[in-house]
Amino acid sequence: MSDSVIDLGELRHGTDPEPLPRPPRASGRQPRCALVLLLALFTLAASAVPPPRRAPVTLPAQPGSDVLIDGDLLLVMEPTSPGWQGRLAAYRLPGGEPVWQAPLSAEARYWGMTPLAGMMLVTGYEIGPEGRETRTVALDRATGAYRWQQPGSVFELTDGNVLLRTGGESEPSTLRAVDPCCGTVRWQLPPVNAEINIRDTGHGVDRVVLNQANGPVEVRDATTGAVLARADLRPPDGGPIRVDLTKDLLLAIDRGSGTVTGYGLDQLDQRWSRAGVQVEFALDCGPVLCVRTGNNELQAIDATTGALRWRNSQWGWAWPYDGRLLVNVLSSEDGPEHFAVLDPLTGRELADLGRWDLYQLSVGGRLIGTRQHPDGGVIVGEVDVRAGKVRILDVLPQAGGNCQAINGHLVCGAAPAGAYRIWKLPD
Numbered sequence: 001m002s003d004s005v006i007d008l009g010e011l012r013h014g015t016d017p018e019p020l021p022r023p024p025r026a027s028g029r030q031p032r033c034a035l036v037l038l039l040a041l042f043t044l045a046a047s048a049v050p051p052p053r054r055a056p057v058t059l060p061a062q063p064g065s066d067v068l069i070d071g072d073l074l075l076v077m078e079p080t081s082p083g084w085q086g087r088l089a090a091y092r093l094p095g096g097e098p099v100w101q102a103p104l105s106a107e108a109r110y111w112g113m114t115p116l117a118g119m120m121l122v123t124g125y126e127i128g129p130e131g132r133e134t135r136t137v138a139l140d141r142a143t144g145a146y147r148w149q150q151p152g153s154v155f156e157l158t159d160g161n162v163l164l165r166t167g168g169e170s171e172p173s174t175l176r177a178v179d180p181c182c183g184t185v186r187w188q189l190p191p192v193n194a195e196i197n198i199r200d201t202g203h204g205v206d207r208v209v210l211n212q213a214n215g216p217v218e219v220r221d222a223t224t225g226a227v228l229a230r231a232d233l234r235p236p237d238g239g240p241i242r243v244d245l246t247k248d249l250l251l252a253i254d255r256g257s258g259t260v261t262g263y264g265l266d267q268l269d270q271r272w273s274r275a276g277v278q279v280e281f282a283l284d285c286g287p288v289l290c291v292r293t294g295n296n297e298l299q300a301i302d303a304t305t306g307a308l309r310w311r312n313s314q315w316g317w318a319w320p321y322d323g324r325l326l327v328n329v330l331s332s333e334d335g336p337e338h339f340a341v342l343d344p345l346t347g348r349e350l351a352d353l354g355r356w357d358l359y360q361l362s363v364g365g366r367l368i369g370t371r372q373h374p375d376g377g378v379i380v381g382e383v384d385v386r387a388g389k390v391r392i393l394d395v396l397p398q399a400g401g402n403c404q405a406i407n408g409h410l411v412c413g414a415a416p417a418g419a420y421r422i423w424k425l426p427d
Contacts, residue, residue: 065078067411073090075090094424174188195211246282249263285318357370362407368380
């Protein structure tokens with residue numbers, strides 16, 4: 001792979017080409033030869049014309065709405081505002097026909113939708129006499145009918161059930177695993193003063209870690225609630241630690257001494273320890289472990305030994321993708337993030353992808369980028385991280401920005417505000 005810089009620049013129409021010189025007259029040829037030639041040229045020109053773009057579906061929506069595509073349904077969650085009752089509306093794709101709508105509480109701000117097991121789980125903040133409480137409401141996916149509601153924000157488990165979590169920060173936390181069909185409790189924990197971390201495999205949560213304020217760290221199986229390991233990981237002075245999870249490692253971060261220690265997640269067996277580093281958080285970087293330090297530096301360390309592989313203060317976040325490392329460039333400029341591709345083992349920059357808003361259609365699936373066209377509308381590209389290239393898929397003049405790429409579709413706000421347009425992405 002070359003180290004070329006990928007800069008898509010602006011899509012502009014070129015100047016009209018100079019007229020071709022008139023060909024010399026072919027004396028003595030039959031007129032039918034010219035006719036055959038004209039027919040051939042017409043056929044070639046017709047074959048070069050791209051297929052017509054499918055007209056987008058336009059749906060009304062209040063400004064600030066959230067959208068989600070689940071299979072053949074487009075869900076639009078409209079917020080409650082003065083003079084407007086919030087609702088969740090479902091439309092059938094590809095035509096956008098209304099299927100159902102369900103009102104949302106006027107005393108709440110809902111911000112999350114999770115489709116699971118024939119249900120649509122809607123999570124938000126319910127405002128009550130005792131303050132703000134996180135709550136999840138289950139609606140039937142086919143009809144929008146109300147099924148159940150319980151306190152907590154929702155996480156999908158690897159066995160198809162749901163984990164509900166309440167509290168946090170200064171409030172005691174609770175955990176409850178329930179069946180999404182009817183809200184039946186599978187297991188639950190009483191309120192506990194603990195920092196709670198979860199490990200999401202990309203196909204659901206399988207581990208929960210409780211870092212108790214004045215006690216041991218506890219690792220539990222998220223599907224059963226069973227304790228897998230328990231140990232006091234605090235430093236000798238008894239100071240607090242922060243916990244972070246990545247792959248099969250638990251990182252105990254002691255900011256007091258500037259030490260980070262790696263433990264095997266399921267047994268809490270110590271693997272390595274590094275001193276003199278102020279870790280803010282950890283990131284899965286594929287073959288290496290990335291940590292973000294307090295001095296705005298991204299460090300890649302060997303997940304087995306804790307040894308430093310490389311460091312760079314130019315990069316912000318990092319994501320493993322197709323054997324490469326996708327990173328964003330730290331910048332104070334407004335607009336889409338600037339992305340680059342690295343070799344995860346050495347940190348060497350392999351390609352510059354330019355500025356994009358990126359969306360992954362599914363776990364390990366296509367990576368779609370959008371950005372504003374200087375003359376209006378939205379440029380849509382597909383990112384090939386391994387090749388370090390962006391292939392332009394389309395320019396959508398009717399798109400007004402604030403796009404999402406979901407399950408093979410691109411959903412963008414329309415101008416003026418008050419509607420969404422949905423395009424089917426090409427295969």
